[in-house]
Amino acid sequence: xxxxxxxxxxxxxxxxxxxxxxxxxxxxxxxxxxxxxxxxxxxxxxxxxxxxxxxxxxxxxxxxxxxxxxxxxxx
Amino acid sequence: xxxxxxxxxxxxxxxxxxxxxxxxxxxxxxxxxxxxxxxxxxxxxxxxxxxxxxxxxxxxxxxxxxxxxxxxxxxxxxxxxxxxxxxxxxxxxxxxxxxxxxxxxxxxxxxxxxxxxxxxxxxxxxxxxxxxxxxxxxxxxxxxxxxxxxxxxxxxxxxxxxxxxxxxxxxxxxxxxxxxxxxxxxxxxxxxxxxxxxxxxxxxxxxxxxxxxxxxxxxxxxxxxxxxxxxxxxxxxxxxxxxxxxxxxxxxxxxxxxxxxx
Numbered sequence: 001x002x003x004x005x006x007x008x009x010x011x012x013x014x015x016x017x018x019x020x021x022x023x024x025x026x027x028x029x030x031x032x033x034x035x036x037x038x039x040x041x042x043x044x045x046x047x048x049x050x051x052x053x054x055x056x057x058x059x060x061x062x063x064x065x066x067x068x069x070x071x072x073x074x075x
Numbered sequence: 076x077x078x079x080x081x082x083x084x085x086x087x088x089x090x091x092x093x094x095x096x097x098x099x100x101x102x103x104x105x106x107x108x109x110x111x112x113x114x115x116x117x118x119x120x121x122x123x124x125x126x127x128x129x130x131x132x133x134x135x136x137x138x139x140x141x142x143x144x145x146x147x148x149x150x151x152x153x154x155x156x157x158x159x160x161x162x163x164x165x166x167x168x169x170x171x172x173x174x175x176x177x178x179x180x181x182x183x184x185x186x187x188x189x190x191x192x193x194x195x196x197x198x199x200x201x202x203x204x205x206x207x208x209x210x211x212x213x214x215x216x217x218x219x220x221x222x223x224x225x226x227x228x229x230x231x232x233x234x235x236x237x238x239x240x241x242x243x244x245x246x247x248x249x250x251x252x253x254x255x256x257x258x259x260x261x262x263x264x265x266x267x268x269x270x271x272x273x274x275x276x277x278x279x280x281x282x283x284x285x286x287x288x289x290x291x292x293x294x295x296x297x298x299x300x301x302x303x304x305x306x307x308x309x310x311x312x313x314x315x316x317x318x319x320x321x322x323x324x325x326x327x328x329x330x331x332x333x334x335x336x337x
Binding site: 005006007009014016017018019020022023024041049054056057059060061062063064065066067068069070071072074 | 079081083084085086089090091092093094095098102103105106107108109110111112113116265266267268271272301307308309312
């Protein structure tokens with residue numbers, strides 16, 4: 001089992017669905033949702049949340065700064 | 076061992092990254108995937124880390140980033156097209172204790188503002204210049220800029236830039252590195268996590284250099300323009316890596332007033 005677990009929160013209305021975060025993720029956690037936000041963009045979401053390690057790579061490449069990252073050490 | 080849920084992870088004490096407080100809550104007006112947003116975020120993060128929000132004055136250019144003052148919670152001034160280094164010179168000379176930076180695109184810095192840029196750099200004004208180069212005039216509809224690559228299509232050269240007729244692409248960063256007034260000159264990009272981290276370090280260095288009063292710190296950010304290039308955002312980044320980086324190689328060009336020899 002992974003020692004570190006992470007999670008992200010996407011500001012859905014701020015996301016423009018560019019998808020730059022998807023190749024930035026080393027764990028292939030992210031994908032664009034089938035649903036759209038108020039502006040009609042397919043927003044980013046955690047498709048595979050168990051694999052997230054909270055590295056924040058997605059957040060630092062996000063041009064709109066809509067991703068917040070949380071990380072916790074699992075004993 | 077009890078299974079940990081997403082709700083247990085998303086708690087205030089586990090937060091490792093969130094949007095900088097120097098950025099306002101306005102949604103940026105850039106196209107999805109545009110490097111301007113990332114560059115703005117890096118400037119905001121550096122200013123927050125250095126705790127100089129109340130001592131910083133920014134100068135916005137004309138171009139896509141003309142509305143920058145809506146996105147950064149800083150004192151900002153709007154310059155006439157290309158004249159940002161001249162205005163920054165004035166601000167810095169009147170208020171030498173302030174941190175002054177200009178944020179300019181390639182049409183602004185390398186075409187209309189070439190004279191101001193070169194002379195501000197040659198005088199060695201103690202300012203930071205952030206130069207975002209996407210090889211095109213993005214705001215006005217993707218026209219050819221001085222930085223457009225050889226053979227690269229743009230709306231005013233749909234068959235690609237013809238060197239015989241339209242001249243050579245301009246390497247502004249190498250040009251200003253030759254001038255005695257520049258102290259730190261570097262070229263970075265913001266398309267991948269590692270490059271974002273390097274670019275942030277470079278911007279931090281460029282702001283720290285203002286304390287030393289040794290001259291201009293010039294940071295070029297090679298960026299994408301997916302609307303102008305007519306590519307989806309991720310493909311535009313790939314195109315940039317394949318085509319822009321061979322001509323605009325990343326890395327430091329001048330450090331502490333000395334040209335870097337490779």
